[in-house]
Amino acid sequence: MEQKKPNQKLKRKRRNNTSHKTAYKTKLYLNKNNSTRALAVETLKENRLAINLAGLKLPNPTMLASGILGYTKETFKTIADGGAGAIVTKSVGLKPRSGYANPTVTQTSCGLVNAMGLPNPGIEEFAKEIIEAKRVLNVPLIVSVYGFTAEEYATVAKKAVVAGADAVELNVSCPHVRETGSEIGQNPTILKEVVEKVKSTVQKPIFVKLSPNVTSIAEIAEAAVNAGADAITAINTVKAMAIDAETAKPILSNKVGGLSGPAIKPIALRCVYEIYERVKVPIIGCGGITNWRDAVEFLLAGASALQIGTVIATKGPNIFKATTRGINAYLKRKGFRSVNEIVGLSHKS
Numbered sequence: 001m002e003q004k005k006p007n008q009k010l011k012r013k014r015r016n017n018t019s020h021k022t023a024y025k026t027k028l029y030l031n032k033n034n035s036t037r038a039l040a041v042e043t044l045k046e047n048r049l050a051i052n053l054a055g056l057k058l059p060n061p062t063m064l065a066s067g068i069l070g071y072t073k074e075t076f077k078t079i080a081d082g083g084a085g086a087i088v089t090k091s092v093g094l095k096p097r098s099g100y101a102n103p104t105v106t107q108t109s110c111g112l113v114n115a116m117g118l119p120n121p122g123i124e125e126f127a128k129e130i131i132e133a134k135r136v137l138n139v140p141l142i143v144s145v146y147g148f149t150a151e152e153y154a155t156v157a158k159k160a161v162v163a164g165a166d167a168v169e170l171n172v173s174c175p176h177v178r179e180t181g182s183e184i185g186q187n188p189t190i191l192k193e194v195v196e197k198v199k200s201t202v203q204k205p206i207f208v209k210l211s212p213n214v215t216s217i218a219e220i221a222e223a224a225v226n227a228g229a230d231a232i233t234a235i236n237t238v239k240a241m242a243i244d245a246e247t248a249k250p251i252l253s254n255k256v257g258g259l260s261g262p263a264i265k266p267i268a269l270r271c272v273y274e275i276y277e278r279v280k281v282p283i284i285g286c287g288g289i290t291n292w293r294d295a296v297e298f299l300l301a302g303a304s305a306l307q308i309g310t311v312i313a314t315k316g317p318n319i320f321k322a323t324t325r326g327i328n329a330y331l332k333r334k335g336f337r338s339v340n341e342i343v344g345l346s347h348k349s
């Protein structure tokens with residue numbers, strides 16, 4: 001009910017003058033403190049949900065989150081057919097890695113805790129799958145990369161782009177592998193070095209995926225943007241663990257892992273909100289999205305696009321279609337012509 005007032009005002013404005021020019025003006029009004037972001041995430045005219053995300057054209061703002069469904073072109077295609085506007089691969093490194101011994105994932109009452117240990121075939125092998133995936137996908141393919149040094153990140157990113165990646169997402173936020181992931185993303189100086197190195201090596205958009213396990217995620221986001229990040233993904237999993245009362249032992253072989261799913265949504269929302277207040281590049285919201293209402297909340301907090309992960313395990317690939325249908329119905333009901341019009345709207349009240 002509280003949100004109705006400003007939206008009704010907008011509706012009235014549009015009813016009086018429904019030209020495209022007016023709608024565009026409204027968008028600029030909504031983004032008046034944020035013109036760089038308004039330009040970077042420009043709505044494609046033909047579709048209320050289509051967005052231009054740092055140069056990538058997405059039919060809708062939903063994306064597969066990294067790591068949820070592995071590496072094969074078949075699974076990526078299934079997710080794209082399920083309605084995802086873009087695909088993010090599982091994180092890939094320079095060399096093959098087998099990851100941790102089982103158990104690597106455990107279900108809790110409020111989500112999954114995982115410590116996979118970044119298992120992956122290495123970029124040389126995975127490049128073949130990128131080439132194949134690009135043949136069958138009609139939405140952008142974003143390759144998630146990790147490394148143990150800035151040079152490694154850059155080398156993997158370059159090989160991914162040569163194979164056909166439309167963008168790279170830097171995993172500087174994995175909470176359970178030493179000397180990579182969040183150990184990089186929690187230190188602004190090292191993060192800057194990594195982002196600058198990748199930025200000077202590849203000509204495609206660079207997304208930087210941040211960890212919530214920091215004192216100020218906005219400060220880290222700012223460091224990434226100053227180093228050249230084209231977009232920020234927030235968030236990766238929240239450091240967590242599970243213990244078995246019967247055996248009296250930690251359940252995961254790595255003991256500590258990362259929590260995902262509905263329990264982390266309020267944390268992720270807060271992170272997106274804080275980042276939006278600090279930086280001008282698009283934000284990709286991620287963490288605990290299970291339906292269109294969650295998605296809308298992230299858009300209102302300041303996300304221009306959304307990644308969906310854990311819920312796929314229970315709702316399947318059609319969660320993407322269901323989410324976009326719900327966002328579309330919401331926009332229509334509230335009188336908005338474009339998804340961009342609600343990005344960051346909760347900051348205006």
Ligand SMILES: Cc1cc2nc3c(=O)[nH]c(=O)nc-3n(C[C@H](O)[C@H](O)[C@H](O)COP(=O)(O)O)c2cc1C
Pocket residue numbers: 065066067068090091105112114116118144171209235236237259260261262264286287288289307308309310311
């Ligand atoms: C089993 C599993 C594996 C994951 N692997 C990766 C990964 O390789 N790289 C990465 O950046 N994030 C990884 N994530 C984190 C997700 O991409 C996402 O940030 C997190 O799960 C929060 O979103 P969700 O609540 O919608 O799942 C993984 C998450 C899960 C549950």
